[in-house]
């Protein structure tokens with residue numbers, strides 16, 4: 001397939017314009033774009049905001065989807081276009097909405113679709129509202145794990161003295177913890193979330209070294225007051 005302009009690049013994929021209002025997300029790492037596409041189609045069928053996917057044009061490494069316009073929520077936050085309050089409320093609302101969607105495969109009644117990387121750089125603020133991208137970690141399981149991972153990713157930025165995001169992340173984490181309330185379980189899911197982040201080959205050693213402090217910060221915010 002002929003690819004055009006590079007419109008975005010993350011740690012695991014490059015995203016190219018391919019015309020007709022579509023983009024192609026091409027993995028640089030070994031991952032299964034088909035599984036991701038099926039999950040995106042499933043949540044879309046339940047009314048959740050994701051880019052429309054095009055199965056006929058996608059392959060195991062290339063995901064073809066609608067091109068979105070607008071900044072990511074992280075860019076909007078850092079540019080001062082939205083505040084921590086709105087960002088935290090939007091993230092919590094997206095997590096709650098996602099967790100109302102039934103699982104596709106699991107027979108465990110409490111299992112739901114989990115994104116497992118739902119942070120402000122994976123939400124694009126389009127003219128039609130926030131849309132969630134980057135479903136490469138998505139799977140089914142306990143919603144509390146998804147909430148724990150979102151909080152942990154933000155907490156890692158909050159405790160990172162080297163990061164220019166630290167202050168914004170701290171304010172955002174406080175709002176998210178308040179909004180998620182009981183859904184942010186300070187127990188088991190945080191250890192599970194930490195183990196997953198520690199095993200993520202996309203993280204630097206410095207990022208992994210922040211995990212304990214990040215977990216402690218969440219426990220302080222989410223613990224019994």
Ligand SMILES: Nc1ncnc2c1ncn2[C@@H]1O[C@H](COP(=O)(O)OP(=O)(O)OP(=O)(O)O)[C@@H](O)[C@H]1O
Nearest residue numbers: 007008009010011012013015051066067068133134
């Ligand atoms: N459907 C889309 N329309 C327009 N731009 C997009 C779309 N999907 C992704 N992008 C752009 O590409 C960037 C990278 O996409 P994505 O987050 O899916 O890649 P990634 O490699 O998984 O990222 P990460 O570093 O979070 O792992 C996004 O920040 C966004 O700017």
Ligand SMILES: [Mg+2]
Nearest residue numbers: 010121122134
């Ligand atoms: Mg991303």
